[in-house]
Amino acid sequence: MDVELIEIREFLASHAPFDQLPAGVLDALPQRLTVRYLRRGTPFPPPDDPEPNLYILRRGAVELRDDTGNLIGKLAEGDLCPRPCEASQADMPFDGQTAEDTLAYLLPCAELEQLRTEHMSFSEHFDASMSQRMRKALDAIRDDSAGTALMTVQVGDLLARPLVHATPDISIQAAAKIMSDARVSSLLLLKDGRLAGMITDRDLRNRCLAAGLPPSEPVHRIMTERLHTVRDSTLGFEALITMSRLNVHHLPVLDEHGVRGVVSTSDLVRVQSANAVYLVGDVRKADSPETLAAISAKLGELQIQLVQSGATANQIGQAITAVTDAITLRLLELAEADLGTPPVPYCWMAGGSQARREQSSHSDQDNALLIADHMQPEDDAYFKALARFVNDGLNACGYVYCPGDVMASNDKWRQPLKIWTKYFNTWIKRPDPMALMLSSVFFDLRPIHDPEGLFGELSERIHAMSKKETIYIAYMAANALKHRPPIGFFRKFVLIRGGEHNQTFDLKHRGIVPVVDLARVYALSAGLDEINTLERLKAAGEARALSADGAANLIDAQEFIGTLRMRHQAAQLKRGEKADNFLAPDDLSALERGHLKDAFALINTMQESLGQRYQAGRFA
Structure with a gap:
């Protein structure tokens, strides 16, 4: 094969959907293409085409605008012209123009149709939505894992x-x-x-x-x-996580007719190792913070095993958080054994990724104490000692102290119910930058230890206040737009330049956090009390705080990005390195890069939509 044709073949093989074609078909395909050079400013697709073609961008850039001139999309290397063979030039849903000198490969629509007829996986790319493509990509990641039984x-x-x-x-x-x-x-x-x-x-x-x-x-x-x-x-994996969270080893199983039987950890062990359950069991027996620290050191191995078994980011987060919850509870029990019975009831509240059940190993800690209103001033000495014991114990277990000091050992975040109510009332009524930052932390709270049910009353007050304050929601929406996906013009990744993380992007703050922020705003606007990001999005879609398609697409984007992050961290842990969130695009396959760009573009679109709904620019 000619060297130039080989180069074209390798290019096609590294981009969807051509990577789905058999090797023999790919070998013959370059000879069926024509090459066209378009100068900057040329209408796209060019109106002088003698026959309709699928345009495959090899180099250059194209801008797509609607009939009012608004920019609706950008094409770059590897992208295909949208709907090239399904409409005439006059019926195209956009006006396209090259933004720089552009080189494209042209595949006649008749040839495209033949490929679609003969190769189902290739054809599915054109029929599938972005969400479906991301779900398929997520399945591919899981299929690459060692075992997926549970x-x-x-x-x-x-x-x-x-x-x-x-x-x-x-x-x-x-x-x-x-x-x-x-x-x-x-x-x-x-x-x-x-x-x-x-x-x-x-x-x-x-x-x-x-x-x-x-x-x-x-x-x-x-x-x-x-x-x-x-x-x-x-x-099976969901049952395993439920057992881990509740510290039980048997769960009754129901079907449409009633009780069917019992599933036990032994049943699950026959399929796959149930390490999360056993770690929680070990935690409950631990007699000191030092023993807990030794158990916690196994969390990295748990994350590796879960990734290798094909677990998604949400499943891994649920499993690891179950262990963190157990460690927190055991530290509270050890503290009470040392300090004596609490003078009044209290609730230990987790914040951040622990509250959302979205942890990886090891996250930093975010927590606070909610104390019964009838506490006396002298009671705080007990709760201060308890908070210090637990915060120090969590730090020893690898959950490092919160950099922003959002911990129960901080006097400000160890307060009775009436003070917490006043805090939220102030933040919601007067949403200055500090209030918005704190709201992002404290609207993600979950009770870890709450024998008297104090958290329920606080939660009801918070959601009742926030749902009615549309101005506050608008401020929160503006705050949610500050973390942008790392994708720039023409779907090119925006990378960190220089320093320790040169030529990478931050998957957590530029990929995960934007969806977390969006989900929080949707939940607050509808008065929903879900905390987990995927549960918030699902509930928000059902409550019509956003469209059902928008909710489904964001769920798929979050799972895809999160699973890439978990896989990246597991690879680092396996090499004995410290896990981080900085991923280099070169570490991904061409198909994964394409799907990641889709995910980032989707998040960006949803952010723009939220900003327009609340006119967020006025509150930035």
């Missing part, structure tokens, strides 16, 4: 044995015999065909034998009544 298997498929059950009025001894005969570690208790409770081997030991309860007593005396359940269609 990502695809449903818990219903793990229930090999018939349902083992009894009624709550049988004796404890009779229940134990049923479990022994069936060789099961748990027993569902049904009343009139409905789930009434469950007992496990642990309940028999702790609630019967250790408590000296006669085995002749009815089993309902030791059963757990308030049960968390999963559907038979729940993915």
